[in-house]
Amino acid sequence: NVLTNCGIDPSRYQGFAFGLGIERAAMLKYGIPDLRTFYESDLRWLRHYGFSALDVPTVAGGL
Numbered sequence: 001n002v003l004t005n006c007g008i009d010p011s012r013y014q015g016f017a018f019g020l021g022i023e024r025a026a027m028l029k030y031g032i033p034d035l036r037t038f039y040e041s042d043l044r045w046l047r048h049y050g051f052s053a054l055d056v057p058t059v060a061g062g063l
Contacts, residue, residue: 003010023038030049032038037045 003013003015023035026032026038027035032049
């Protein structure tokens with residue numbers, strides 16, 4: 001539908017989309033198997049991985 005909405009004939013052309021969001025990078029870094037767990041607001045999960053609401057990475061603190 002994206003190609004059609006842009007006025008491109010989908011029977012003649014194909015499209016491919018790819019993106020690597022910050023969640024995907026964190027999944028790779030911490031070995032998190034499921035993206036949905038980022039949005040469940042489970043405090044046990046957040047504490048397990050060491051995420052804090054006020055934990056903002058800085059260059060001085062070491063990203």
